[in-house]
Amino acid sequence: MSEPLSDLDVVAAIYEAMAARDFDRLFELLDPACVITQDAALPWGGRHEGHDGFATFGITLSTTIDSAVTIDGLFEADGEVIQCGRTRGTVQATGAPFDIPEVHRWTISDGKAVRGHFAIDTPAMLAALTAPGPA
């Protein structure tokens, strides 16, 4: 029988699954009642509840931007797991590039994520979304 994942391992596995766009794995790691929140000013922002809410979040994000997260730090604090790094990529519609700092805060319970809040530099992302693409 395998050892249960630590909270840090759960979050690391979530980022691996997000990079692979593997929703089957993501749904193993996210509690069915998981709540994901992000600034509602972003097209994929707002409050997303449950696996179907996370699917809505993922599809809206991925069809709007092509992005990859680079993790600079992953640590536990105040009973949560904090990930800080950068999100880099391009806007799907225009090809406009972005390279933006981000901080994600996760709450893990019994080996599954029950809460995630994603904070990025919203003005920088909104500027990228409205910028013309490369000539």
Add this chain to the structure above:
Amino acid sequence: MTDPSPTDVVRRFCASWATGDIDAIVAFFTDAAVYHNIPLAPVVGPDQIRATIEGFTGGVESIEFRLESISADGPTVLTERLDVFHFPKGTVELPVMGAFEVVDGEIAAWRDYFDLNQFMSQVPQG
């Protein structure tokens, strides 16, 4: 004048996606219509349906609903489709089974069934 048949309504609805006119697409629905894109959260009413459609079409240049087969049982219309999403950097081809309930010439319910990973694995990246 009689209402168009449920099958005709759904044929016209599927064809409307190629126009890219979200107003025209949303106009097919009743005020209390339920749209459930099955892996996603269900939404109710034209405003939420519009927001959902805008959510997954923001980066898309155009969309085609290629109707492979269609059949009806009274007000319920079943479709087998290949939905094609054209992005600037690539194309997603997604097999979809969709069920529609048509009331008085408008769509009162739309349920689509597809493989989420099949869609996500084709969205352009890199």
